[in-house]
Amino acid sequence: MGMLQRILWNNRGEFLEGLLVTAEISLIAIAVAMAVGLVICLVRMYCRPLRWLAFLYIEFCRGTPIYVQLMWVNYVWPELFGWPQSFFAAGWAALALQSSGYLAETFRSGIEGVARGQRDAALSTGLSPFLTMRWVIFPQAVLMMTPSLMNQFLVVVKSSCLVSVIAVPDLMYRALRLTSIWFEPIEILSFTAFLYVAIVFALSAAIKWYSDRLRSRYA
């Protein structure tokens, strides 16, 4: 018990700060991914000349492993685009890159999932295409894609531990550093794994509960 206290409790600040960085990078990544994913989805659906580009983008994001993307963004982007200049930015950019591909498809299936008759009806009552989108299609699509959007957030949280590889001081990074300082991997790594499992499990339970509630209320 003294051992646990010495290693885990006395370093609780490290773990907490690591958790905060994990939360921060995941939230930034999912927000950016939503914005980019929406743009890509709209291009794919409504901008014919650029459709193939959006398609390639989606396939690339979904078809490359996240670790490869992380390395690619971290090492290649600064030379190609002059950005990102910090590991933190490279971390969220890679996480967002991966998710934006998946989210673009989620958005598309959400919008296409709204029955065609709804759109025809709205247009024939004299709503403009924009208003139809805003008041008829969008609310129903959002309802349909909320569960997969939240699941994508879960995926981001799970993959966020990889950013420790490029020295972003998240939970995993701090755990590995504490391990190399104290050389007590049993306690530190097991506790870290437990934290990750607990967080991901709690999140996924909350998502399941919320999606069930949405479904029972509106569908």
Place this chain on the structure above:
Amino acid sequence: MLGDWIQAVTGSLFWEYRQILLIGLATNFYVFLLSGVLAMAMGLVACLARLSPLRALRWCGTFYAELFRNTPEYVLLVWIHFVPPLILTLLLRTRINFSPLFSAVVALGLASSGYFTETFRAGIQSIPRGHVEAARSTGLSGALTFRWVILPQAVRKMLPEALNQFISLFKSTTLVSLIAVPDLMYQVSMITQEQMRPMPLYSGAAIIYFVIILCLSALVRKFSEGWRAVGRA
């Protein structure tokens, strides 16, 4: 600037090291095969536990699936590589180390076995209860019912999902470079340290993985569509 872009897409540096890189890619596939077998085996065991009539076993199966589905693969990889050998060393009082390849196969296999458990379970539970009852009432034993009535239909149902799991597993094999299994990404980072030119190498690796996974998922789509068409008959 333009030179950078051209360098990023031309593969001359890649071509120079093709032998090492190909061996790395073969290592990826090797890890993929071994951990795929482990994942299917463990997934089947856990799935049978989840469907067993004993509540304790069911509970164990659920716990197993939830545990491995909710652990990030990298965390599991590091944990398995460092913690169990140390515990075994303390218990047996002899020095025990896991080779990187062993840890990699075990960690990835366990991580994806959680998903396989759920896929198998969904496949088996999708078979209408009436089929089982009909088979049993014609005198087939439990095992024979499973073998000849449930399994052929369930496999057909879960195949597309299972193949997609294999693709995710292949993507995860890139992580093993982090515990020094000499896969493609590991070789790329080694060559980068030697040459100090990360751009063509990392871009090349991304493109290679992209092409492989694109082909794999096209195959999966084609295969599972054909399979589904047969299943309808």
